[in-house]
Amino acid sequence: MPATAEGYTLARILSDFLFGFGTLFAIINPVGLAFVFLNQTLGLSESERRVVARRVALYSFGVLVVSMIAGGLILGLFGISLPALRIAGGLVVAIAGWNMLNEPPIEESATGRSSAGMETVRRMIFFPLTVPLTTGPGTIAAAIALSANRQGELRGLLYSSAASLAVAAAVAVAIYGAYRNAGRMARLAGPEGTRVITRLSAFLLLCVGVQIMLTGVMDALRPLLEGAR
Numbered sequence: 001m002p003a004t005a006e007g008y009t010l011a012r013i014l015s016d017f018l019f020g021f022g023t024l025f026a027i028i029n030p031v032g033l034a035f036v037f038l039n040q041t042l043g044l045s046e047s048e049r050r051v052v053a054r055r056v057a058l059y060s061f062g063v064l065v066v067s068m069i070a071g072g073l074i075l076g077l078f079g080i081s082l083p084a085l086r087i088a089g090g091l092v093v094a095i096a097g098w099n100m101l102n103e104p105p106i107e108e109s110a111t112g113r114s115s116a117g118m119e120t121v122r123r124m125i126f127f128p129l130t131v132p133l134t135t136g137p138g139t140i141a142a143a144i145a146l147s148a149n150r151q152g153e154l155r156g157l158l159y160s161s162a163a164s165l166a167v168a169a170a171v172a173v174a175i176y177g178a179y180r181n182a183g184r185m186a187r188l189a190g191p192e193g194t195r196v197i198t199r200l201s202a203f204l205l206l207c208v209g210v211q212i213m214l215t216g217v218m219d220a221l222r223p224l225l226e227g228a229r
Helices: 002-028 030-040 046-077 082-102 114-122 125-134 137-146 154-180 182-227
Strands: none
Touching: 002 030, 002 137, 002 154, 030 046, 030 125, 030 154, 030 182, 046 114, 046 125, 046 137, 046 154, 046 182, 082 125, 082 137, 082 182, 114 125, 137 182, 154 182
């Protein structure tokens, strides 16, 4: 009987991990965002880009852990609803996508830009590279939803927290791997292919931002519309 209970516990943790990782990986899409990350760090050398990628991955891990374990409590403490989070975060994402669409091409071979570029990017590591471009409002909302059905007893809380930590760590590793190899993927795509993918990623980023805002607006209006019936 104890072996059966233990097996059920391990199976539940594995199931929660696979479901959580698949959900967050699909929402974040680190492979697609790697070209957005590359566009924001073109002035950096490969070693500097790896440093930034590692910091973004670490910050993303922190954001995911906090969101899955205490996200709902934090939003409630400040009186912020999920619709408000989606609208505000979607606006920031849409603006970032719009700016990328309209910025002129950056020549990576420009001289004397690496040091200044690193200082500029260093101030962008948490905002906007981590939040909201990598772990945006959609990711935070999904992370909070993943932990909504957490069991109330102590043992259930411990197991679900362990699964949350494992999911956040795996997603952070995926983000680091994609961002670290952004330059390599760009070289495989070639200069023209990179420009096309970057512009396409920027347009998709704009669409994602608009979709997040629309979801937030509909979530905010739904109670009013249902009450008017």
